[in-house]
Amino acid sequence: MRTLLKQFKQATLPIQTMAVGWGLIMLLLPFHAFISTWGGTTIGPVEAWKSWKEVLLAILVLVSLVPTFTDTRMRQALWSRWYNKLIIVYGALHIVSLLIVGNQTEPLVVGLSINLRIVSFFAVSQILFYYLKPPRRVVLAALLVPFVGVVVVGLLQMFVLPYDYLTWFGYDKNTTIAPFHTIDQQLDQLRYMSTLRGPNPLGAYLILPLVVALDLVRRYFAKDRLKAVVLSLVSLGGLVLLYGSHSRSAWLGFVVACGVYILLSVPLMWQKRLISIGVVGVLVAGALAFQLRGTSFVQNVILHDNPDIGPAVTSNSAHVDSAKNALGDIAERPLLGCGPGCAGPASFYDPDGINLSENYYLQVGQEVGIVGTLLFVVIILLVAKQLFEMRADALGLALFASLIGLGIANLLLHVWADDTLAYVWWGLAGYMVVQRTYKPARNRS
Template structure:
């Protein structure tokens, strides 16, 4: 009974969250549309499961006498400090209770999930492969449905309850019906692009690690599908920030793998390819695609206020607010949480988002958490999955300059959850490498 409560039950809870998070959006829309009274509870399903897992793991850590070891971990300390700061700011800068609860959930849930998976796998490292398997299965669901949307009617999701009152079944680029942006099973095109970024960087990292040595035909087909699916998802998201982040992430992992081995000839090839891309962009600058998708400045279908102007205005406003409010404006004072209060505010930059809510100290702690996490992943870069998370983490950090990327629960929980799998102490991540080697 003790093992069921302290090992099996936490594993089920954490794996359920990791598996179902890719279906979170259609789940809350379907339940909320058909049973409105359950809407609030279903939105918080993952947070409720995390709280139960937290209690059970606290008991397990206490029984094993592991608290001192865990609290010596600098990354855990930084995350605890970030959470405590949120509590202090909540007292000093009160907002409506609805905004506060939503703000705490949005700001802390992915860090809490990281800590839960990190601690659980430190205690029970044999479950690492299960998280990896479920992560891959989730990618198949998201990318598979993205491909299916290519042939389905654009508004097919309306039958699940998608609408302007919940989540739009699809949107277009610059109001141009020729460029339809799909959601797949995520909240919108930008989260889909960010998710596809993670998968695509993983495909490249795995390919560089094992390449043609993989003999298992199923592994080859899986790798090929994830490659094609992630490219399609990235494309149909029409998310410029995700495109930039993917390019940065791929260049990061390629540089980490081959940077020291590039001779003058290979550098010359890269220079020529870069030059061709620049020339190609210049030649296409007056095309409908370039003006609509890249510039969002179509003279025929553009909105009165284009997204570039809106991004710039949001960035300027967020920067001014950060400089004027070193202590922040309160947890839940921006983003979707602020919609529940009296002063809605959207800031399209994750760093300014954090600074607006918990001030300069909060921003410093958040950046420190990112740096420590990425440094630890870099230290394990010989493992393709660690390199994937390092490269995609750099890419997502770039996306964060243009969007509050970690606000999306699917993207944040998937990336931080997998980072915990890689970084958890105990057995190293060599189990996956051994499995891949056996298929070689």
């Protein structure tokens, strides 16, 4: 910590500003939905409370231009990465799309925010950690301390608090955020969300810290049993909460992330065996689910479809229909799409109606065309490639494994559209990709 404080004092004002902003975003975002809803309904206005993170990110982007234009070495070092070049192109494509296609102001602003905050915070984080080299425990604390808070609140929701207690803090289905979620409107089948904005965002958020925490349990087990026990309890609580979210996409993403992490952590001779075990496990699980398809557990928890009391249009059929509609939109406007904000969560603000594809990649295609989707996918692949090359580092491997899991989850939901996950994951990725790549730099701007 003393080393970090020394670096901070020696850094220039822009870097200090970026460091404070990065820390605030990482520590507060997991609680943003709760804070903004409570603060917005108590003090108001709600939109101001909801937008603080975007305002802060805009400030950080502007501040980051100072070292970008004054430090040639830093600029050349980061510009040598192809994903950074493509980020500029990706941002420019959004500008072209909004100028040519356009959209109404509110959905346009929200759409630009959702799509560009990922790459913007990733770029800001790279610039920041080009100069600052914090101890790994500080970076892990930025991830795990909020994670513990989210888990504690989530477990209280599951086992102690009334199901609608969030109404005490301004939650309302029609004006802010629904105070509780259920499967097919069954109050005995609740889906928990802790301090995030919903069960699916909670499930997706939990993937990375759970992978990191489980790895730390393994590492601490032989040398610090107390820490291992504490982390084991937190991890167990996180797993219980992940189950309580009833987010099937998050379950799948977590299983894939853990599988990738374990597979790349063992010697080569064990990898083929683990793959075989995994294939057999999937087949057995599929056979069991089919055999038990008529049970309440499979219908409610796995399929989210209770034929006795569920709606005529099930969650599963809605996913298929949404994807078909999205593909139709892309085929109709393949070059520039229908403009930022016309699809995905931003379309909730669009007077023309809600347009959800239940797939983040299709959402990008709807908004900025096929080229936009290809650019985003290539950026993801290039970042994944670098993280894979850094798999000897536990955090690098955890980020790579979670990226694979989240990549699959994004096929089923607008996972990257969630602000908490977007900021936390890409903030850590920006930190990671500049580690052991450039020597610590001081006072270059």
